[in-house]
Amino acid sequence: MTRHRALSVATWILSRLAPKNERDPLVGDLIEEYALRSNATSSSAALRWYMKQVVTSAPLLLRVRLVRAAWISTIGAALLAYIAVAVAELSVDWAISNWTAVGTFAYKPLGLIMLFPMVILIGYVAGRFRRRAPIVLGVMMLLVVTTMMLSTTESVPPWYGVAYFVMGPAAAFIGAALHSLRPARW
Amino acid sequence: MKTRDNPLGSLEHVVLLAVMRLGSDAYGMTVRREIESATGREISIGAVYATLVRLESKGLVKSYTGEPTAERGGRAKRHFSLTADGKGALRTTHEVLRKMSAGLKGLQPT
Numbered sequence: 001m002t003r004h005r006a007l008s009v010a011t012w013i014l015s016r017l018a019p020k021n022e023r024d025p026l027v028g029d030l031i032e033e034y035a036l037r038s039n040a041t042s043s044s045a046a047l048r049w050y051m052k053q054v055v056t057s058a059p060l061l062l063r064v065r066l067v068r069a070a071w072i073s074t075i076g077a078a079l080l081a082y083i084a085v086a087v088a089e090l091s092v093d094w095a096i097s098n099w100t101a102v103g104t105f106a107y108k109p110l111g112l113i114m115l116f117p118m119v120i121l122i123g124y125v126a127g128r129f130r131r132r133a134p135i136v137l138g139v140m141m142l143l144v145v146t147t148m149m150l151s152t153t154e155s156v157p158p159w160y161g162v163a164y165f166v167m168g169p170a171a172a173f174i175g176a177a178l179h180s181l182r183p184a185r186w
Numbered sequence: 187m188k189t190r191d192n193p194l195g196s197l198e199h200v201v202l203l204a205v206m207r208l209g210s211d212a213y214g215m216t217v218r219r220e221i222e223s224a225t226g227r228e229i230s231i232g233a234v235y236a237t238l239v240r241l242e243s244k245g246l247v248k249s250y251t252g253e254p255t256a257e258r259g260g261r262a263k264r265h266f267s268l269t270a271d272g273k274g275a276l277r278t279t280h281e282v283l284r285k286m287s288a289g290l291k292g293l294q295p296t
Contacts, residue, residue, distance in 0.1 A: 022235050025251070028261025029215035029231055035257060057232020064236050 003047055007034070010054040018061045019068060026061075030054075070130070078136035081126035085141070085168070088118045112163055116171050123175020134176035138169040145169070193279045198246075200225065201237045202276055205247060205266050213252075213263040214238070238266055246272035 011030070015023050030053060037046035092114045100110070123134035145165050194202065204220040205212040218234045221227070241247045252263040268276075287293050 018235075019239070022239065022264070024261045025214060025264035026231060026235055028254075028258035028263065029213065029218075031259045031261070032257055033215050033231075053231050056230035057235075060230065060232040060236040064239050 003043060006047065007050065010051055014054050014058060014061070017058050017065070019065050022061070022064075026057075074130040074132050074136060077126050077130040077133035078140060081122050081133060081137045081172075082140050084122045085115075085119055085137070088122065089115055092118070109160070109163070112160075112167055116167055119168060119171035120175045120178070123172040124179050125175075127176050127179030131179070132176075134172050134179065138172035138176070141168040141172060193282045194275055197233065197237050198241060199276070199279055201234065202241065202246065202268065202272055205238075206268050206273075206276070210265070210267070212266045217266070241272070242266075244271075245269055246275050 011027055014030070015027050018026050030050060034046050034050050037049055089111075092111045096111055096114070123137055126133035126137055142165075145168060149161055149165065200221055201217060204217045204224070208216050208220055214231055214234055217238070218229055218231050221229050221234070238247060238249075242249060246269060247266045248269050249264050249266045252265055254260045254262045
C-alpha cells in the first residue's frame with residue numbers, strides 16, 4: 001500500500017467514526033500536523049505518528065458517538081425495567097395466591113402494597129444505568145395502566161383502579177428522585 | 187450542584203487549562219501540543235476532542251468554526267474558549283486541590 005493510499009484509508013476510517021460535527025476539524029488538525037511533521041522529520045515518521053493517532057483516537061470517538069445516542073439506551077433501560085416490573089407483579093400475584101389464604105378481592109391491595117417498594121427499587125436501579133430511565137418507565141406505566149383501565153371488561157372497585165393508576169408510576173418517579181438525591185460522584 | 191461547582195476530572199482539568207493558556211489560538215491540535223509540551227505525556231487528538239465535546243456539553247467551553255484553509259485540506263478549524271462556568275469549574279477544582287494539599291509536606295516543587 002502506498003503512503004498516500006494508507007493516509008487516505010486511515011483518514012476515511014477516522015472520519016466515519018468521528019461524530020459529524022467533529023469530523024472536518026479533527027481530520028483538518030491531523031492533516032495540518034502531518035504536514036508539519038513531514039517537514040520537520042521524515043514522511044515515514046509522520047505517517048507512523050498519523051497511524052498511531054488514528055488507532056488511539058478511534059475508540060474514543062466511537063464512544064462519543066454512542067454517548068450522543070443516549071436516548072436509545074434510555075429507552076432500552078426503561079423497557080428492561082418495565083419487564084422487571086411485570087416479572088415482579090407476576091411473582092407477587094403468584095406468591096399471594098399460593099402462600100396466603102386471602103380471597104380474590106383482598107389480595108389486590110396486598111399485591112399493590114408489596115409491589116410498591118419493588119417498583120421503587122427497579123426505578124432506582126434503572127436510574128443507575130440511565131438517569132432518565134425511571135422517568136420514562138413511569139410514563140410507560142401511566143400509558144399502559146390508562147389503556148388497561150379504558151379497555152378492561154373486568155369489574156374492579158374504583159379505588160383499586162385509582163390506586164393502580166397512581167402507585168405504579170409514583171413508585172417509578174420516587175425511584176428516580178431517590179437516585180438523583182445520591183451524593184455527587186467525581 | 188451546578189456543573190461549575192463539581193471538581194473536574196484530571197483530563198478535563200488539563201484540557202481546560204490548555205484552552206485558557208492558548209486563548210484565541212485554542213483548537214484541537216494546539217490543545218494537544220500544549221498538553222504534550224507542558225506534561226511530557228503523549229495524548230491522542232481523539233482524547234482531546236472527546237474531552238472538549240464533553241466540556242462543551244457541560245457548558246464549560248464554547249466553540250466556533252473558522253474558515254477552511256488549504257494547508258488543512260480545505261477543512262476549517264474549530265476554535266474553543268472558556269465560558270464563565272468553565273472558569274468557575276477551574277476555580278473550584280483549584281480550591282479543592284489547595285485544601286487537600288494544604289499542610290502536606292513533600293509537595294513543594296524541587
